[in-house]
Amino acid sequence: MALVVQKYGGSSVQNAERIKRVAERIVASRKAGDDVVAVVSAMGDSTDELLDLAAQVSPLPQPRELDMLLTAGERISMALLAMAINNLGYEARSYTGSQAGVITTSVHGKARIIDVTPGRIRSAVDEGAVAIVAGFQGVAQDTKDITTLGRGGSDTTAVALAAALHADVCEIYTDVDGVFTADPRIVADARRLERVTYEEMLELAACGAKVLNLRSVEYARRERMPIHVRSSYSNKPGTIVSGSMEDTDMEQALITGVAHDRSEAKITVLAVPDEPGAAAAIFNTVADAEINIDMIVQNVSTKGTGKTDISFTLPKDDGPTAMAALQRIQAKTGFDGLLYDDHIGKVSLVGAGMRSHPGVAASFFASIGAAGVNIELISTSEIRVSVVTRDTDLDAAVAAVHNAFDLGGEEEAVVYAGTGR
Amino acid sequence: MALVVQKYGGSSVQNAERIKRVAERIVASRKAGDDVVAVVSAMGDSTDELLDLAAQVSPLPQPRELDMLLTAGERISMALLAMAINNLGYEARSYTGSQAGVITTSVHGKARIIDVTPGRIRSAVDEGAVAIVAGFQGVAQDTKDITTLGRGGSDTTAVALAAALHADVCEIYTDVDGVFTADPRIVADARRLERVTYEEMLELAACGAKVLNLRSVEYARRERMPIHVRSSYSNKPGTIVSGSMEDTDMEQALITGVAHDRSEAKITVLAVPDEPGAAAAIFNTVADAEINIDMIVQNVSTKGTGKTDISFTLPKDDGPTAMAALQRIQAKTGFDGLLYDDHIGKVSLVGAGMRSHPGVAASFFASIGAAGVNIELISTSEIRVSVVTRDTDLDAAVAAVHNAFDLGGEEEAVVYAGTGR
Incomplete structure (x- = not known):
C-alpha cells in the first residue's frame, strides 16, 4: 500500500462534472489499495472572476x-471534491493550506514555503479518509495571515506535502499526457518522454514548458520526491520526473526536448556609459523591484563613443514596473533611453547529453537559420541553449529544431483545455 | 471615541457598488472618531449559488x-470590503471567524458560539485599522473544523464580538429602517419603534419578525449589549434594542407591535389514546429529531372514545423529518393517523404592557373575528398572544389587529430588498 499525493489543476475541477470525474479517479486509487492526499486548485476561471471583483472595488487591492x-x-x-468522494462511499475531508500546515513567508502573492507540518493530514489518512488540501495557499509564520504562493503554487504545495508526508510519489494531473519533446500544439509529432531527470525538467520548466511549475521541480529535486506527470483526461502512462543526470546511464538520449516561451519581453538600455558601476546600477535597480531577469546581452562598446547598449529579458508582467524604475535612474546613470519590446519569443533546446557534444549548439543555430528565422539574443547553460526570436517566428523555429534533432515519435499526442494555477 | 461593531447583511454587500457604499459608511464612522469592527455576510445570492454547486456533486453533502x-x-x-475601505485611504484588514476567535460547538450547520477570543481584532483596532470579520462562521473547539452558525448567524457573530470587545453598541444594518409595529409590506402605516426592550424584541423575533435573528437578541440580552437596528440604505435613526421590562417606566406603550410568520406548518396526530405516556411518546420522538415545536393544542377527549387529537406547529423545513419520525411510532403508540398542513399563518401581538391588561387578548381575538378570519390555534405568553389562521387570511388579520390597537404612524416606511443571512 502506497501513499500517493495527487494534484489536480483548475481545468481538472472546472465544473461539477469534472469534479465528479476526479472523485472517481481518487476512489479508483483507494480501491487499488493506496492512501490518497489530493491537492486542488480553484475551479477553472474562478480566480479570474475574483480578480475581476477586486478590480471593481479597488484599482490597487492590498x-x-x-x-x-x-x-x-x-x-x-476542495469542499466540492470532498462531497463528491463522500458521495461515492469513501470518506474525504478538506483542509485549507493553513490547516494542512503549509507554513510560508509573509510575502503576499508570492510567498515561499518555509515548512510543512501536516499533522492533521497524517491523522486523516491514518483514519482511512482521503485528505483534500487547498493548493496555492498557506499561512505566514510571523503574521499568521493567509498567503498565496503565486502562479503554479499548487504544484509546489503538492510536492512539499508529498515530501513532508514521505509519500511514495507525487502525481501531477494536467491537461496533457505528460512531458513532450515539444508542445504538441505546435509540433504534431512531438513525442512523450517516459522519464526525465530533475535537471532536464528544471531547464524545460525554466524555458517555458508549462506542464510543471519551476519551483515545484526545484522542491522535488531537493527532496528527491518523484513526480509523475499524468493526464486527468486519460489513463495513459505519463512521464516520471526523477533521478539526476549523475545517475543516468550512457544510453540516455542526447536531447530531451524543445521548449518555448511567449511570456517574456525585452528591455534595451541605450548608450550606457561604458564604465565600472553603470551596468550594476541598472541591474540593482531591477533587482530592487523584485524582478527576475532572464537573458542579458551587453554589446561591445561602439568604437570611440565609450557607450554600449544593454539588453535583457524579463517577464512581460514585470515590464511596466521595470521601465518605471529604470526611468527614475536615467539622469543619474547617464544612459540615452529605453526601448521596450514585447513581441519576442524564446526557443530552447534542452538535453543532458549536450554538455559532451559541443556540436549541438551549432546545429541548433543552423536549423533556426535554415527556417529563415533571425536570432536576436543567445544564452546557454550546461544542458541548454536558448535564443530569442520575433514572436511571429516562434512556431517555425520550434518545429525546425524539433525536426533537425529528429525528436518526433509515432504516439499521438492529445491536447486538452488550458492549465490552471 | 466609541468602539462600534457594525453588521452588514448579504443584501448590503450584494455587488461591488453596494460594497463601496458600505465602505463609505464605515469611513464616515471612522471620520466621526469611532473605532469600527464590521461583521459581514456573504454577497447577495452567493450562498444559494454555492448550495447549487454542492447539489450538483452530491445529493446529501456532508x-x-x-x-x-x-x-x-x-x-x-470581507476581502472586497477591506479593499474598498483601503481604497478610501483608511486601513482595513479582514479576518475569518476562526482568526477572529469565534469558538463554537462542532454541530456543523448550526453551531453555537462557546467563546469569543478576539485578540487579533483588538490588536487591529488598537493599531488604527478597521477590522472586517466574517459573520456566520467559527471554528469548533474540539475538532478545530470550520463551522457555520446557521440562518441569521451573522447577527449573532456581531453581538458576540461586540460583547467580547466591550463595544459601546452593536449596529445591525439591514434593508428596513428599523423595527416596526408591523411589516410595512403588509401594513402601509406601520410605525417605526424608537426603542424596544430585549424581551419585546425576543417575542417579535420568535413570532416571525425577520429584522433580527432570535439567537442574536438572546445573546444581546444576556450580555446587556445594546443593538441599534438601522438601514444600510438611509441615515434614518432606526431602533434601539436595549433595557429590560423591569427598567421601563410607566409611560411605555401597552402594545409593541404585530408580528407574523409564514414559515410554519401544522401536524395533527389523530385519535391518540387518552392515557399517560401517549403524548410524551409523540413529543419525545419529535425532540429526538432535533425539531423545535412551537404551539401545541390537545383537544378535549371525545366523549366515550378515550381518544384525543393533538396538533402542533413546527418549521416547514422540518416537516418531512417530523412526519417520517412519527410514522415510525404509529403502530406502537396506537394513534389513527397524521395530517400535515403547510398552509397556515401565525399572527402575534406583542407588548410589555399586556400582562397588566387582561382585556388585550379579548380585543385581539375580536378584531381578527371582525375581519372574517377563522382562528385555528391559540397560544399566549406573559407579553404575547398568538393565533394560527389560514395563510391566505394572514395579511387581513395583521392589518385588522394593527388597526384595532391603533398602532399606525405618520412616518413613511421604506422597504428595500430581501435580507441576507
Whole structure:
C-alpha cells in the first residue's frame, strides 16, 4: 500500500462534472489499495472572476486582502471534491493550506514555503479518509495571515506535502499526457518522454514548458520526491520526473526536448556609459523591484563613443514596473533611453547529453537559420541553449529544431483545455 | 471615541457598488472618531449559488464540507470590503471567524458560539485599522473544523464580538429602517419603534419578525449589549434594542407591535389514546429529531372514545423529518393517523404592557373575528398572544389587529430588498 499525493489543476475541477470525474479517479486509487492526499486548485476561471471583483472595488487591492480573496477559490473546489468522494462511499475531508500546515513567508502573492507540518493530514489518512488540501495557499509564520504562493503554487504545495508526508510519489494531473519533446500544439509529432531527470525538467520548466511549475521541480529535486506527470483526461502512462543526470546511464538520449516561451519581453538600455558601476546600477535597480531577469546581452562598446547598449529579458508582467524604475535612474546613470519590446519569443533546446557534444549548439543555430528565422539574443547553460526570436517566428523555429534533432515519435499526442494555477 | 461593531447583511454587500457604499459608511464612522469592527455576510445570492454547486456533486453533502464550502462566501465579501475601505485611504484588514476567535460547538450547520477570543481584532483596532470579520462562521473547539452558525448567524457573530470587545453598541444594518409595529409590506402605516426592550424584541423575533435573528437578541440580552437596528440604505435613526421590562417606566406603550410568520406548518396526530405516556411518546420522538415545536393544542377527549387529537406547529423545513419520525411510532403508540398542513399563518401581538391588561387578548381575538378570519390555534405568553389562521387570511388579520390597537404612524416606511443571512 502506497501513499500517493495527487494534484489536480483548475481545468481538472472546472465544473461539477469534472469534479465528479476526479472523485472517481481518487476512489479508483483507494480501491487499488493506496492512501490518497489530493491537492486542488480553484475551479477553472474562478480566480479570474475574483480578480475581476477586486478590480471593481479597488484599482490597487492590498496583497493581503487579495490573498484572502483568492484563497476562497480552493476552498470551494476542495469542499466540492470532498462531497463528491463522500458521495461515492469513501470518506474525504478538506483542509485549507493553513490547516494542512503549509507554513510560508509573509510575502503576499508570492510567498515561499518555509515548512510543512501536516499533522492533521497524517491523522486523516491514518483514519482511512482521503485528505483534500487547498493548493496555492498557506499561512505566514510571523503574521499568521493567509498567503498565496503565486502562479503554479499548487504544484509546489503538492510536492512539499508529498515530501513532508514521505509519500511514495507525487502525481501531477494536467491537461496533457505528460512531458513532450515539444508542445504538441505546435509540433504534431512531438513525442512523450517516459522519464526525465530533475535537471532536464528544471531547464524545460525554466524555458517555458508549462506542464510543471519551476519551483515545484526545484522542491522535488531537493527532496528527491518523484513526480509523475499524468493526464486527468486519460489513463495513459505519463512521464516520471526523477533521478539526476549523475545517475543516468550512457544510453540516455542526447536531447530531451524543445521548449518555448511567449511570456517574456525585452528591455534595451541605450548608450550606457561604458564604465565600472553603470551596468550594476541598472541591474540593482531591477533587482530592487523584485524582478527576475532572464537573458542579458551587453554589446561591445561602439568604437570611440565609450557607450554600449544593454539588453535583457524579463517577464512581460514585470515590464511596466521595470521601465518605471529604470526611468527614475536615467539622469543619474547617464544612459540615452529605453526601448521596450514585447513581441519576442524564446526557443530552447534542452538535453543532458549536450554538455559532451559541443556540436549541438551549432546545429541548433543552423536549423533556426535554415527556417529563415533571425536570432536576436543567445544564452546557454550546461544542458541548454536558448535564443530569442520575433514572436511571429516562434512556431517555425520550434518545429525546425524539433525536426533537425529528429525528436518526433509515432504516439499521438492529445491536447486538452488550458492549465490552471 | 466609541468602539462600534457594525453588521452588514448579504443584501448590503450584494455587488461591488453596494460594497463601496458600505465602505463609505464605515469611513464616515471612522471620520466621526469611532473605532469600527464590521461583521459581514456573504454577497447577495452567493450562498444559494454555492448550495447549487454542492447539489450538483452530491445529493446529501456532508455538513462539515458544506460549512467549508459556504464559508468561502464571507471570505470573498470581507476581502472586497477591506479593499474598498483601503481604497478610501483608511486601513482595513479582514479576518475569518476562526482568526477572529469565534469558538463554537462542532454541530456543523448550526453551531453555537462557546467563546469569543478576539485578540487579533483588538490588536487591529488598537493599531488604527478597521477590522472586517466574517459573520456566520467559527471554528469548533474540539475538532478545530470550520463551522457555520446557521440562518441569521451573522447577527449573532456581531453581538458576540461586540460583547467580547466591550463595544459601546452593536449596529445591525439591514434593508428596513428599523423595527416596526408591523411589516410595512403588509401594513402601509406601520410605525417605526424608537426603542424596544430585549424581551419585546425576543417575542417579535420568535413570532416571525425577520429584522433580527432570535439567537442574536438572546445573546444581546444576556450580555446587556445594546443593538441599534438601522438601514444600510438611509441615515434614518432606526431602533434601539436595549433595557429590560423591569427598567421601563410607566409611560411605555401597552402594545409593541404585530408580528407574523409564514414559515410554519401544522401536524395533527389523530385519535391518540387518552392515557399517560401517549403524548410524551409523540413529543419525545419529535425532540429526538432535533425539531423545535412551537404551539401545541390537545383537544378535549371525545366523549366515550378515550381518544384525543393533538396538533402542533413546527418549521416547514422540518416537516418531512417530523412526519417520517412519527410514522415510525404509529403502530406502537396506537394513534389513527397524521395530517400535515403547510398552509397556515401565525399572527402575534406583542407588548410589555399586556400582562397588566387582561382585556388585550379579548380585543385581539375580536378584531381578527371582525375581519372574517377563522382562528385555528391559540397560544399566549406573559407579553404575547398568538393565533394560527389560514395563510391566505394572514395579511387581513395583521392589518385588522394593527388597526384595532391603533398602532399606525405618520412616518413613511421604506422597504428595500430581501435580507441576507
